[in-house]
Amino acid sequence: MLLALVISIGAMCAISAVLAIIMVIAESTIGNYGEVSISINDGDKKIDARGGKPLLTTLKEANVFIPSACGGRGSCGLCKCKVKSGAGEIMPTELPWLSEAEKADHVRLSCQLKVKGDLQVEIDPALLYVREFRTTVVGLVNLTHDIKQLTLKLDDPNSMDYKAGQFVQIETPVYERTDEPVYRAYSMSSVPSSKNTIEMEIRLVPDGICTTYVHKYLKVGDKMTVNGPYGEFHRSENDRHMICIAGGSGMAPLKSILYDMREKGINRKATYFFGAKSKRDLFLLDEMKQLERDMPSFTFIPALSAPDAEDKWEGETGLITNIVDCHTEDLSNAEAYLCGSPFMIDACIVVLKKHGMPEANIFYDKFS
Amino acid sequence: MEAFTGLTAIFFAAIFTNNILLTNYLGMCSFLGVSREVKTSIGLGAAVVFTMAFTSALNWLVYYYVLIPMHLGHFRFIVFIIVIAAFVQVVEMIIERVSEPLYNALGIFLPLITVNCAILGVCLFMLIRDYTFAESFIYGFGSGIGWMLAILAMAGIRQNMKRSKVPKGLEGPGITLIIAGIMALAFMGFSGMINI
Numbered sequence A: 001m002l003l004a005l006v007i008s009i010g011a012m013c014a015i016s017a018v019l020a021i022i023m024v025i026a027e028s029t030i031g032n033y034g035e036v037s038i039s040i041n042d043g044d045k046k047i048d049a050r051g052g053k054p055l056l057t058t059l060k061e062a063n064v065f066i067p068s069a070c071g072g073r074g075s076c077g078l079c080k081c082k083v084k085s086g087a088g089e090i091m092p093t094e095l096p097w098l099s100e101a102e103k104a105d106h107v108r109l110s111c112q113l114k115v116k117g118d119l120q121v122e123i124d125p126a127l128l129y130v131r132e133f134r135t136t137v138v139g140l141v142n143l144t145h146d147i148k149q150l151t152l153k154l155d156d157p158n159s160m161d162y163k164a165g166q167f168v169q170i171e172t173p174v175y176e177r178t179d180e181p182v183y184r185a186y187s188m189s190s191v192p193s194s195k196n197t198i199e200m201e202i203r204l205v206p207d208g209i210c211t212t213y214v215h216k217y218l219k220v221g222d223k224m225t226v227n228g229p230y231g232e233f234h235r236s237e238n239d240r241h242m243i244c245i246a247g248g249s250g251m252a253p254l255k256s257i258l259y260d261m262r263e264k265g266i267n268r269k270a271t272y273f274f275g276a277k278s279k280r281d282l283f284l285l286d287e288m289k290q291l292e293r294d295m296p297s298f299t300f301i302p303a304l305s306a307p308d309a310e311d312k313w314e315g316e317t318g319l320i321t322n323i324v325d326c327h328t329e330d331l332s333n334a335e336a337y338l339c340g341s342p343f344m345i346d347a348c349i350v351v352l353k354k355h356g357m358p359e360a361n362i363f364y365d366k367f368s
Numbered sequence B: 001m002e003a004f005t006g007l008t009a010i011f012f013a014a015i016f017t018n019n020i021l022l023t024n025y026l027g028m029c030s031f032l033g034v035s036r037e038v039k040t041s042i043g044l045g046a047a048v049v050f051t052m053a054f055t056s057a058l059n060w061l062v063y064y065y066v067l068i069p070m071h072l073g074h075f076r077f078i079v080f081i082i083v084i085a086a087f088v089q090v091v092e093m094i095i096e097r098v099s100e101p102l103y104n105a106l107g108i109f110l111p112l113i114t115v116n117c118a119i120l121g122v123c124l125f126m127l128i129r130d131y132t133f134a135e136s137f138i139y140g141f142g143s144g145i146g147w148m149l150a151i152l153a154m155a156g157i158r159q160n161m162k163r164s165k166v167p168k169g170l171e172g173p174g175i176t177l178i179i180a181g182i183m184a185l186a187f188m189g190f191s192g193m194i195n196i
Helices: A002-029 A055-061 A100-104 A125-129 A209-217 A248-264 A285-294 A320-327 A342-354 B002-017 B028-033 B038-067 B073-098 B100-105 B107-114 B117-128 B133-161 B173-188
Strands: A035-040 A045-050 A080-085 A107-109 A119-122 A131-142 A147-156 A167-172 A182-187 A197-203 A223-230 A241-247 A270-276 A298-304 A334-340 A362-366
Touching (some): A002 B073, A035 A055, A045 A055, A125 A223, A131 A197, A147 A209, A147 A223, A167 A197, A197 A209, A241 A320, A241 A342, A248 A285, A248 A334, A285 A298, A298 A320, B002 B133, B038 B107, B038 B117, B038 B133, B073 B100, B073 B107, B133 B173
Parallel strands (some): A035 A119, A241 A334, A334 A362
Antiparallel strands (some): A035 A045, A080 A107, A080 A119, A147 A197, A167 A182
């Protein structure tokens, strides 16, 4: 009786094992499509993966997350993406989800499309790089009386690909002032080549949940969670004269953009107007002077709107809009990069337009 | 000659008098789910024909040459299911590799069929009826064609029904089940023509 039981169990196991072996062999011979490379958004990102799995899964394994509600069964139609080459015919399982225009535009359902060879795909760039990062605070320095420079070392994942001028969201954990985690966006002032550390300039907002946390509670060595990068504010590739205007912590993205230019050896004509109230609100002056020496076509013009008597300020005085007005002439072939309060930005746009700058050339990041 | 008539009888009986779908009501889920378009029904039907024919033959071999000698006949349910699953998987891989049009027409339906009870039903009926290897293959093949015939008829009806007004409560699966019932009544007309 016992022997019969053992034999039957053994036989069942053997049958299952034989079938499993057949499956494994089939998988590694018939189902093996070798190494493939997936180029996303014209080579912005390249993924080397093993073929044979659906595109959705392959991308997920490479940490590119396309939203999908059904988990890849082809029943929600959310995981659409444009596949420019290498996809083959549209599958019958995709048809119900694709309109005629989408079919003509090479849109496919990524969960149904199996990766069998090299692919060229196009997905929303924001989806491509957004990740959540566990970080450690490694630097917390006072830049002015109300602006702190926060430096975070990325622990997991340990590097971020971003463009100079983009921002991240900081998660403020639950503390005295908040019952739930709060997310606030801050531009990065670090150079994109420093992939392992990011740097932000955070100005204390009275009663601000996140800024108070950073200014009053955060210590070096603390852990923080950030996600990103986000944002369309970055330098466009051309030779136009760059008019940069910032106030307060609006310095951050512009510093990143300018440092990035220095690092890449781009000697493009650039004028940076930085507005502050009095001398104690100015910061990074030495760094900007150094930048002027390193980049001959770069000029830094700090301006104080209400210098104190003891400041002994000899530089420009007045509202930033007036300073820009005085220092510029025809701007019809220039570009503007504005960072700061919405009020400042709106006022500056008026001035820039007066000097003939086309609206399409004005880029801004409103800190509200 | 005797054997040939035997096989022919089994073949036609499997299609008409003992239609696996309309007399045994097996394989209903994909029958209801994929019968909206004639085109997709042909694909699914063809995949069922192929799988039924070959898995019944394969399972016949497994049963008589592996399970019976080892006195494991009572395990046939489990073993049949995993043999069907493995077979379907491997066939799907081969089709996908070899021909994209064939995969698009047929291959994508194969995973649906793995869990189709009609396939297992055919394998079990062939044992109950003590078929030989050839008979099993023909029976599987015929049953597949019978299933395809039923789903094609249903898809044709449903396509024509798009223009007709169905009472709200009966839309979708409701009216489809009623149609299936009426079709089964019609197929009862074949009963007694061939005995197996």
